[in-house]
Amino acid sequence: MPGRNFLFVPGPTNVPDRILRAMHRAMEDHRSPDFPKLAAPVLRDLKKIFKTADGQAFIFPASGTGAWEAALCNTLSPGDRVLAARFGMFSQLWIDMAQRLGLTVDILETEWGEGAPIDRYAEALAADKAHAIKAVLFTHNETATGVTSDVAGMRTALDDAKHPALLAVDGVSSIGSIDFRMDDWGVDLAVTGSQKGFMLPAGLGILGVSQKALSKYESAKLNRVFFDLGDMTKQNATGYFPYTPSLPLLYGLRESIDLLLEEGLDNVFARHHRLAEGTRAAVKAWGLELCARQPKWYSDTVSAVMVPAGINGAEVIDIAYRRYDLALGAGLARMAGRLFRIGHLGDLNELMLLGGLAGAEMAMRDAGVKIEPGSGVAAAEEYWRRTAPKLEQRELPARAPEPQAAAPKARAAVPA
Numbered sequence: 406m407p408g409r410n411f412l413f414v415p416g417p418t419n420v421p422d423r424i425l426r427a428m429h430r431a432m433e434d435h436r437s438p439d440f441p442k443l444a445a446p447v448l449r450d451l452k453k454i455f456k457t458a459d460g461q462a463f464i465f466p467a468s469g470t471g472a473w474e475a476a477l478c479n480t481l482s483p484g485d486r487v488l489a490a491r492f493g494m495f496s497q498l499w500i501d502m503a504q505r506l507g508l509t510v511d512i513l514e515t516e517w518g519e520g521a522p523i524d525r526y527a528e529a530l531a532a533d534k535a536h537a538i539k540a541v542l543f544t545h546n547e548t549a550t551g552v553t554s555d556v557a558g559m560r561t562a563l564d565d566a567k568h569p570a571l572l573a574v575d576g577v578s579s580i581g582s583i584d585f586r587m588d589d590w591g592v593d594l595a596v597t598g599s600q601k602g603f604m605l606p607a608g609l610g611i612l613g614v615s616q617k618a619l620s621k622y623e624s625a626k627l628n629r630v631f632f633d634l635g636d637m638t639k640q641n642a643t644g645y646f647p648y649t650p651s652l653p654l655l656y657g658l659r660e661s662i663d664l665l666l667e668e669g670l671d672n673v674f675a676r677h678h679r680l681a682e683g684t685r686a687a688v689k690a691w692g693l694e695l696c697a698r699q700p701k702w703y704s705d706t707v708s709a710v711m712v713p714a715g716i717n718g719a720e721v722i723d724i725a726y727r728r729y730d731l732a733l734g735a736g737l738a739r740m741a742g743r744l745f746r747i748g749h750l751g752d753l754n755e756l757m758l759l760g761g762l763a764g765a766e767m768a769m770r771d772a773g774v775k776i777e778p779g780s781g782v783a784a785a786e787e788y789w790r791r792t793a794p795k796l797e798q799r800e801l802p803a804r805a806p807e808p809q810a811a812a813p814k815a816r817a818a819v820p821a
C-alpha cells in the first residue's frame with residue numbers, strides 16, 4: 406500500500422528518523438579500544454532515564470521479557486515467596502515466569518481494568534511478620550488494559566509495613582513515557598525494553614538495579630547464565646559486555662536517550678499526557694468506555710477501548726489493518742474480542758494520532774459500531790486546540806520573513 410503504515414500498537418512504536426540514521430552503521434569490533442566510548446556513556450545516561458543516582462543500569466540483547474527474568478534470577482532463590490497482583494496479560498506473564506523459575510507466587514487476583522491493589526498488597530505485607538516475602542512484583546503500566554498503577558503508593562505500603570522485600574517494577578510501557586522515579590520511589594528492579602518509550606526496534610532488555618538489589622546477588626541461588634549480573638558488572642566496568650552486544654541498537658539507544666533528554670523528561674511526560682487526554686476525549690465522544698475503570702488509573706501510553714456488545718473487537722482491528730493500513734492493538738487473553746487498544750507512546754504528535762483515531766473511527770463504523778462519523782476526531786482536535794502551547798511559548802525560531810520585492814534602486818544615470 407502506498408503511504409505509511411500507521412503503527413498504533415503499544416509497542417513496537419515508531420522509530421524516529423534520527424534513530425534510524427544512527428543505527429545505520431557498518432559493524433564494529435565490540436572488543437576494540439574504541440567500543441567503551443559508546444557503551445560506557447550509554448550505561449551511565451540510562452540512569453537519568455530511570456532517575457537513579459545510586460543504582461546501576463544493565464542492557465541485554467533481549468526484550469522486556471529478558472529483563473523480567475534478569476530481575477528475578479539475580480536476586481531470588483528457588484522457593485522464595487514473591488507477592489504479585491494479576492490484573493492483565495503482562496502481570497499474568499510475569500507471574501507465570503516467576504512460577505516457572507521455581508518461585509512461590511502469592512497472587513492478588515484483581516479485576517482487569519483496575520489498578521494494582523495497594524491496600525491488599527499492604528495487608529499481605531503486614532501479615533507477613535516473618536518476612537517470608539522476598540520481593541513484590543508490580544506492573545506500573547498494564548499494557549493489556551491501559552491501566553497505570555501507583556508505584557509511589559506501593560513504596561509507602563512497604564515502608565509502612567517496615568517490610569524489607571525488594572520492589573520489582575515492570576516499567577516496560579511506562580519508562581521514558583510516564584513519570585518514573587527509581588530512587589524517589591525506592592524501586593529496586595526497574596524492568597524495561599527498547600521498543601516502547603525508547604522508540605527503538607525490539608532487541609534490548611533494559612534493567613535498573615538498586616544497590617539493595619545488587620546486594621542480594623551473592624545469596625540468590627536461582628540459575629542464571631545469559632542474564633548473570635555478575636558477569637555483566639565485571640565487563641561493564643570497563644565498558645564492554647560479556648558477549649556480543651547489538652551494535653546498531655546501542656547506537657540507537659544513544660540517540661534515543663539524547664532525544665528524550667533534549668526534549669526534557671518532564672516535557673516528554675506532559676506530551677504523552679496531552680496526547681492521551683485527546684484520545685480519551687475521542688473515546689468519550691464515541692460514547693464508548695475505556696477498560697480502565699477509574700480516571701486515576703488511565704494510562705498515558707495506551708488506551709484500551711471496549712467495543713459494544715455484539716461487536717467483535719478483533720474485526721475492528723482486522724478491518725483497520727487490511728482496509729486502512731492502521732495497526733491497532735488486540736484484546737489479550739480474557740479481553741480478546743472485547744476491546745482494541747490504541748498505543749499513544751513514543752515518537753508521536755497530535756496530527757499523527759488524529760490519523761490513528763480517524764482510522765479507528767472508520768474501521769469501527771465498518772464493523773457496525775454506531776458512532777457519529779468524525780465525532781472522536783473532532784473531540785480530540787478541539788482538546789488539542791484548546792491545550793496547544795501558545796505560539797510564543799514554542800521554542801521554535803520565528804518564521805523567516807517572506808521575501809520582499811526589492812526596493813526599486815535609484816537608477817544610475819545612463820550616460821547620454
Ligand SMILES: *Cc1c(COP(=O)(O)O)cnc(C)c1O
Pocket residue numbers: 416468469470471495544546547548575576577578598607
Ligand atoms: C511489552 C511489555 C512486556 C513484554 O516485553 P517484550 O519486550 O515483548 O518482551 C512486558 N510488560 C509490559 C507491561 C509490556 O508492555
